[in-house]
Amino acid sequence: MKKYEIYSKIVVPPSNRLILRLDGRGFHKLTSNLDLDKPYDEHFRDIMVNTAKQLLIEFQPYFIYTFSDELNILLKEIPFNGRIEKLNSVFASYTSSVFQKELLKIISDSDNLPIVSFDSRIIPLTNETVYEYFKGRQDEAWRNCINGHVYWLLRESMAANEANNMLKGLKSSDMHELMFNKKNVNLSKLPNWQKRGVGVYKVLTETEEYDSKKQVKITSLRQKIKINYDLPIFDVKFFKNKFNIF
Numbered sequence: 001m002k003k004y005e006i007y008s009k010i011v012v013p014p015s016n017r018l019i020l021r022l023d024g025r026g027f028h029k030l031t032s033n034l035d036l037d038k039p040y041d042e043h044f045r046d047i048m049v050n051t052a053k054q055l056l057i058e059f060q061p062y063f064i065y066t067f068s069d070e071l072n073i074l075l076k077e078i079p080f081n082g083r084i085e086k087l088n089s090v091f092a093s094y095t096s097s098v099f100q101k102e103l104l105k106i107i108s109d110s111d112n113l114p115i116v117s118f119d120s121r122i123i124p125l126t127n128e129t130v131y132e133y134f135k136g137r138q139d140e141a142w143r144n145c146i147n148g149h150v151y152w153l154l155r156e157s158m159a160a161n162e163a164n165n166m167l168k169g170l171k172s173s174d175m176h177e178l179m180f181n182k183k184n185v186n187l188s189k190l191p192n193w194q195k196r197g198v199g200v201y202k203v204l205t206e207t208e209e210y211d212s213k214k215q216v217k218i219t220s221l222r223q224k225i226k227i228n229y230d231l232p233i234f235d236v237k238f239f240k241n242k243f244n245i246f
């Protein structure tokens with residue numbers, strides 16, 4: 001009976017912009033069970049990027065930003081008449097299914113394939129706060145990057161709780177120095193996909209085709225999916241130039 005479905009009419013507020021953020025559930029355990037490279041594993045990154053790509057194809061958002069086990073989707077159209085139950089459940093289940101399918105490609109022993117799930121939350125924004133939101137997530141990606149590298153360096157000589165406690169007491173400058181002295185790694189020179197995350201979106205691209213009837217080359221503009229492993233530090237211009245949002 002419809003009258004008992006008391007949450008079904010809850011819809012998103014009439015804001016200009018909507019973000020959905022999906023986050024892998026219990027991925028700390030999942031990634032360690034799979035024995036992935038630490039702190040960054042390129043197979044894991046590729047699974048997240050391929051999942052983002054499939055979400056872009058299916059839901060046609062403006063932009064997807066991913067780092068670690070999260071995906072931030074900036075919607076263009078708001079599907080399901082903005083119903084919160086539908087948005088959260090469909091995006092979370094779709095993301096989990098695609099991720100699972102991608103995971104199967106790298107795990108030969110399908111009996112040991114972990115069952116994955118993602119949570120989903122909705123973040124309503126205005127045009128003016130889109131940049132601020134993504135910059136906040138990108139700052140988190142950078143913090144993650146520094147902490148991840150330093151944590152695994154400390155783990156070479158200490159237990160997990162000891163490394164965690166030590167990490168808490170370290171200033172950013174200490175961490176940079178430690179990585180440089182012990183590992184000869186300059187944290188600010190790490191690859192941009194680790195420091196700044198990865199963007200997935202469409203760009204207009206000129207393509208050249210040959211018209212065999214008229215025997216001429218034709219150039220046309222096509223939307224192509226771009227996977228940007230080399231994102232800039234987000235600024236207002238990024239969202240204005242790429243998606244006309246400012």
Ligand SMILES: Nc1nc2c(ncn2[C@@H]2O[C@H](COP(=O)(O)OP(=O)(O)OP(=O)(O)O)[C@@H](O)[C@H]2O)c(=O)[nH]1
Pocket residue numbers: 023024025026027028029031032035036037038039040041042044045068069
């Ligand atoms: N080894 C490895 N682990 C990764 C990688 N990317 C993400 N992770 C793991 O995924 C975790 C994601 O963080 P969280 O989302 O806070 O942790 P979680 O276990 O998923 O917890 P919930 O989201 O609250 O369910 C990180 O702490 C890492 O342990 C990677 O490239 N390599």
Ligand SMILES: [Mg+2]
Pocket residue numbers: 023024025026027028069
């Ligand atoms: Mg998680």
